[in-house]
Structure formats: structure tokens, C-alpha cells
Amino acid sequence: MTLAITNEEAQNLLSMKDCLSVLELAYKELAEGIAVNRPRSDIHTNTPKPEQTFRFKSMEGVVPGLGVTALRVNSDIVSWPIIEGKQRQIKVMAAPGNTQCAFIMLFKNDTGELLAIIHDSYVQRMRVGAANGLAAKYLARKDAKSIGLIGSGWQAGAQLLAICAVRPIRSVKVYSPNAEHRFTFAREMAETLGIEVKPVSSGAEALEGTDIMAAATSSMVPVLFGEWLKPGVHVSGIKRFEVDDAVFKRSDLTVVHVKEGKGPNYASTNAPKDDIPYMKGDPFDVQGMDRMPELAEVISGKHPGRENNEQITFFMNNIGIGIQFAASAFIVYQRALECGIGRGIPSDIFLQTWHS
């Protein structure tokens, strides 16, 4: 039986705590060279609408310890408009019913069969948050009690959930340029986490005096600056663009998610290469990355992580990897089986009676 699982169902099946522990296991296997990842690749071509580009994104990972493999695909229609002088990336809900086609396929290693088809969005959010959560577990001071956060979107919430699961956080300050967004976000997160979450009116104010500084925005320009860092702080980032170069310079220990992050960007001759911001330089390439440890090395103990309370540590979640999807989807699938959730599809419709 193959299970089809929606975002709404996945939300009830995968907690942040479970996501953190299963990813921890996957990273340990990665550090041992047992788990494998095929780095993400994107292919671009134009669509009949000149301002829209088709972008096909895929990545996969195998986690032998869990006996599963995942392929994650995003079949996106994207545009990069200039809004108020700043370029942004917009995903167009162009599929029927105003939807986006994005899903994870989970396979069983010892039989090769397709176990599940899972919507992408919820798992995607959790695995990004969990990677930063694990980084905080190994890099933030043990007694870290406060978080300053820039951003109030989908990923910002996941950052808070993850970091609060690994450190005894008592207070959070949040800033995002839209006042309504930050108030709503603060109210909702305070309720979810049961701690004080305070909306503030600038990034500097949000990060002032906090033990952990996090950014989770869609900004293509820096919002978190090195001059704000104080000894002992841990910085948590999910995009290279969000932090200025001074963050890298002032950090005593910078850890990247993975070094072999991204395969080449492919594009057909008709794709609007000049309009695609990351075609001009690789945003996943962090300067001096060769000398930085990867998250998996810190988790596995190959690298000591934080060594004293004065160090400034910085985790740059430069790009996602397939094993995150394999590990998180494995939990979603297991719990779905236990709880009888999801639509069962006879597996044989995805299997053939011969091979080539």
C-alpha cells in the first residue's frame, strides 16, 4: 500500500521534537558516509507568459539506517518582479485550483517500492527549522534564554519552534517590516510556545541583548548585521543574502549546512537568465566555506562545536538536502500507518512486472 498524505495530515503527524531527533540520526549517518545526498538541481525554461519561468527543482537522499529514500520535486512557475525598487521572487499558483505542484516521494530501500506521496510544504518547513534547531543545540550557549528574530513568515515560526525545543527559551522579540504581520505572529507564537513573544519596531531592537539571533525572511539584501553581534551569541540564518559579510568576519565559529550544496543551474536558451538573480552568482556559495565545518560534523562530534561561552557562533543553513526529506517523511509515514491516516493506494499501480 502506498499512502498519499496532505500537508494538513502531515501537520498532525510530525512534531518538531520528532523531526529534530530523526534528523539528528540522519546527520550522524551522513557524517559517517553512509547516508547519501544528490545535491539539488534546478532547470529553467520560459513559459508562454514572458514574465513567468518554469523551474523544475529536485533533490534526493538515502538514509540506510531508516531504510528509506526520498525524492523531493518542485514544479514551479516563478517570476522575479521588481517591487518598490527591490527584486523579489514570487511563486505563481499556476496549477489548477490555484495550487503549486510540489511533493515528496518516499521509497523503501530493501524492496524499492514507493511508500508514500507527501505534500511538500509542511515537511519542507519543519526540516529547515529543525536543521537550525540542531545547530542551536550544538552551537548556542547551554543557558541561552532569549531569541531575537527578524521575519514573521512561514519559516520564522519554524525557527522558533525548533530553537525553543533545544534551549530553555523564556522570551522572544520579533521584527518584520509589516506591523500587522509581526503582531499577529507574536500573538500566535506566544500561544503556541507559552512564552513571551514581543513585537518590536526594528531589527536592531529585536536582536538587542538576545542570546540567539535568528533571521528567516525572503529578503535578497542583508537584514542582520555583524556590528550587532556580542560575545557568546549564536546566529541562526537560513539565507546567505540575509546577513552582511561582517557576520562571517565577526563569527568565531561558522558552520555551514553542507558544502556540496547545489548542482549547476540549468537553463534552456530561451530562459530569461538575466532576470533570475541567482544565475549571476551562486547564492549558496559561502566565501571561505572550505574551512568551515558542516552541521553533520558538529552533530557527530567530529567537530567540537562551541568551546566556551564567549565564542560567537553562526550557523548558515545555506541549502537543503535530500536526507532531510527522507528522515522527516519517514516519521510522517510511520505515524500515518499507526494512526490510519492518509489515502491508501494499491502499490501495484506504481510497480511494473519487468525491468529494463
Added chain:
Amino acid sequence: MTWLLNNDDVAQVLTIDDCLEVLEDTFRDYAQGKAVNRPRAHNYAPIGESPRTWYMFKTMDAVVPRYGIGGVRLTSDIVIEREIDGKLRREKPGLAPGGRWTELLFLFSVKTGELLAIVHGGYLQRLRVGATSGLCAKYVAQPGAKKVALIGTGGLAGPHLEALNRIYALDEVKVYSPSEEHRKTFVEYWNSRLDLRIKAVKNPREAIEDTQIVSLVTNSLSPVLDGDWLRPGMHVNSVQRGELDTRTIERSDFIVIRSRDRDTHWYMGPRVPEEVKFDQSEDPALQPKMRTLGGIIAGIEEGRTRAEQLSLFSGSGLGSAGLGIQLISVAARAYEKARQRGLGRELPSEWFSQEIHT
């Protein structure tokens, strides 16, 4: 709306002529940068204690704007390397429920991003390998070829025969396989389907005597032919490096490959499978001999320039692994024809699409 096409559906609509036509256009588009391909990835992970057993997850992506389709093809297999009669072979047992295999193509609309179809890969994979060899022979074999040798009688042999016969209207085909029974069955079956003389022979040397084209279509990891037996002017098709001896490669005046991009990206732990060890795709000595099929079709690169040249169309392990564009294009044709005929099974699109964006 998402459609599922199984091998029977594909077999009902897809012909070797479709494949020849679609692949000719697709390879030309690829050479001109219009179609895009992400080279195949082989992810190997250990299974159990046996040092020669792996789980292998293989993917390749492609976008072919001509058909308005982008997508991915995947196989999810257990691979075992085993010695049989002193020769190393690579086996993929069907271990999914019912003794089956997973080989799927996912076709997405370039216009909307939606998943249009999931297509089983087995049937069209065989057809496209045969059709691609036929296409290469069309451009680089000697004009007016009448005789072909087939070494191997597995799943890829029939489509090779069909494709070459479409291109050249053959007189005679000689077939060799180490198993007498296999070659007999193969010859009987194809003699009843094609109007030409197909005969089994007892050794590979006899098979290639007086033929203009030789197709090697085996999964053997040791040579099946001695390169010194080849004669000037011949064209050799091969599906993978393991079946070739070095002499055949040395003697070839030029080697036609599918792509100048990487043959295969491997991701694996410490247990290294045999295919990685003999990969010769990046061998600098061979680069000057290599030219691409798309380039030749598009007229950007030279094919055969002299009658006495020995030409080789290589396969995986020699700079010419199968490409996503081939499979996606052929599947797009099967999808289009299946829709016209009302074949296939509908799947709920909401399994694959979501309202929340990421």
C-alpha cells in the same frame, strides 16, 4: 488532471517510428540548447551485510520545451553484482511486492507546473535505447547498410533490430547470445514479425562477418567481442562500457556520445560498485574522438567523413549514459497518444499539488 500509464498502455500507442522521430528532434534541440538535461545520478546505499548488494536510487531530470514538458525519471532498485560462468554480471531482482520493480517517469506541464502523468518506464526505455542506436546508425553508418549483427538477445535486442530495420531496410541479421536457447527463441519470434532473414549463429565472430553494423546489447561486464575482428567501415552500437574491449575503443576512428556533460554523478559510501571502476567517460585520451549525436544531427559536428572509418556509438561508462531528455520526450509522445485514445487511469491531482506555498 493526472494520468497513470502502465507499460501495457504505452505498448499500445508507442511505436519505434514515434521514438525515431521524437529523438531526432530532441537531440537536435539539445545540441542547440533548447532542451535541457540534468545528467543521471546514481545513489548507492548498502543493504544488509553483502558487500556486493546495494540499494540504487537513480534519477535524471529534463525539460523539453518543444513538447511543453519537464520531468524526472527514477528507478528504485536493488543491485547485486554476481559472477556467472566467470563473468561478472549486474542483476536487479524484483523485490517489490509481487516480485516487481519501480521505474517511473513524472511529466509536468511547463505552462502550469502541474503533474500531467506518471508513466511506467520499462517498455519505453527499451524502445528508446533501440531507437537512439538506430538514429545514430542513420547518421554515421555507411549508407545502404544491409546486414546487421546483434550480440545479445535481452530486452534491448528487439527494439535495436526494429529501429535498424526501419532505417536501412535490412536483408539479413545474425544473432549471437551465449545461450543457444535464447538465440533460438529470439530468432523464431522476430522472423515471424519482420520480413527479413534473421539467423542464429554460434559465436560472435561469425555474427559480425560481412555485416556493416554491429549492435552490442548486453549487460555483460566483460568484453563480448574482440575489437581486432572489426573491419574498416563498420559501425558499432554499444549500450554500456562493460561489454566492450579496449581494442574496439582504440580502433574506432570516432565515438558518438549522447552528451558532453557528465555521464553519471555517483553518490555513495565506501562500497564502490563495478560500474564506477571501469567508467572511462572522462578519459582525456578519448575526448578528441568524441562527438555528440545531437551535434551531428544538427549539422554542428561532423559524422562519418570517409567510407573506411570505424565508428562507435557508445553507452554508459563511455561518456554516453542515457539522458532524461530522451525518456521524457518519448514519454511525452506516449502520453499525448494515450490521451487521444483514452487510455490510462486517472489519479487525483490533489495528491501532488498543494495550496500552501513554500
